[in-house]
Amino acid sequence: MPTQRYSNTSIVLHWLIAILIVAAFALGTIMTDMKFSPTKLQYYSYHKWLGVTVFGFVAIRLLSRLFSKAPPYPANMGLWQTRIANATHLFLYVLMFGVPLSGYFYTLAAGYPVVYFGQFELPVLMGPNPDIKESLKDLHEILTKVMLVMVLLHIAAALKHHFIDKDGLLLRMRPGR
Structure with a gap:
């Protein structure tokens, strides 16, 4: 029986969000270690734009999940594994x-607006x-580190299913046919 897959929309959004999160994390790590300069300020803008974009794409992905169900887990996954997988996915959505919301409120508390792509000012709440x-800065940093750990666990679980269990789980989210 061929592996059932996520919808193409879900697959594209999954990988796009993953790339954007990695980029935002890398940029955040680089910019915080830089000395004050125009480049550092620009990196902060790029980091915020990535955060807003991730937030938007995650909202779209969550909406798309309402209209297209996830494929079933492999039959060999026990109840405890499916519960952990579901809890992990829920926690990743949170x-x-x-992470973007804490960064947004940290920025506002610091007295700066968030201007998406230098063109659209987000509401000042x-x-x-x-x-x-x-x-708020500490919260943003803690949530970011927790997300890093959760993403690494997510990747490790997907690789475990692919290389050890060989149950086709990873193929559900693979781009292409």
């Missing part, structure tokens, strides 16, 4: 919304607030 700025 993080994919939480709160004014500058130095009292919570550092807490």
